[in-house]
Amino acid sequence: MFIKEISLIVVFYLCLSISWGERPTTYEQIQVLEAELSLARGRDCYLIVDIGAKRIYLKAKGVVLREWEIRKARKWGIPLSLEPVALKKKSALFPPKREKIKPHEAKSESGAFELEALEVTDMPKSFTLTLDRNISLYIRPHTEGLFSKITEIPHLVKWYVWCPLRTVFLSLKKDSFHALDLVLTSELDAQSLYWVLPEGTKIAIFSFENDTQ
């Protein structure tokens, strides 16, 4: 009986996921602009994930600072509200580690400083962005070949096992779970997205069929 209920919940959420991409009404377009205006008024950079345009924009004061192409997007859960949410946590299998400077070793024999740098290529290529309101964004690069299929296994487990379980768990608590699986064009694109997002960054997700920007 319990298994039947769980199956029904999962099927219900899978069906809802299909209905995410509809054209925005004028009212929704206004909501999108209001969301962006609220973000543009601050001094921090913010992120706009526009599923319809297949683009992710990093913006400040309404100015596009950088953009990434979304090669493939999948959605899980009920359609999202247009209200911006904060990035709570970035997590990866191998998160980057900051180097500690040892004062006595900072100067080399030649007298010049040799600083170990934390650079964009040290960032993870696949990672999860946990946002407020039980929203998770799974970011990974597009890969090809047999090895890429093997590296996809943890992601498939996350999508087909973790997402349904989390949905059921939160449904029982009368809450909902949303997830987006975003595949970017290259590894460097994924790494640079990780780089530009300090925790606390505000993110707006527009999941309409056509672009809103």
Next chain:
Amino acid sequence: MDEMRFEQKSLKDMEKGKDKLQKKIVRLSPDGVYIVIDTARNILYIKKDSSVLREALISCGSGNILEDPVGRRKWIFDTPRGTFFVTSKVKKPSWMKPDWAFIEEGETVPADPKKRIETGVLGDYALGFGDGYFIHGTLYTRLLGRNVTHGCIRVGDKDLEHLFHTASVGTVIFIF
């Protein structure tokens, strides 16, 4: 019929509202020249509207951590992110070495402020953007393009000169 007219009117109102919101967002963007700093690629752009006027290779913060072995202070050498403004412009700047510069070298922090002054290390020009952060020159031009600084932004001589003459106090700086 009346209902249809009402719907058309409210749709028109909504379209007007949409235009107003779009204009409000555009008004928040900077007028004239502004600076964009990409800390991942270590590139500085001087822009006007959406066109790039100049592109320069730079060095940004290393992200390293330094702990004071005596006290309980800790520094994280990140370049700050967000929206800033040019707050000061200085020709022939001198570096007022902060505590971390002495600690990093394994030296004692001097009590005399005069012993903190170092000349000729910041290049010919410096543009301040708050909290002790500057866009300045460098002696280590071979490190341009790498994340090696303590948070400031190092620029090559020619690009720095151009930037100094293009930007004024109040020019917007976007750092990401």
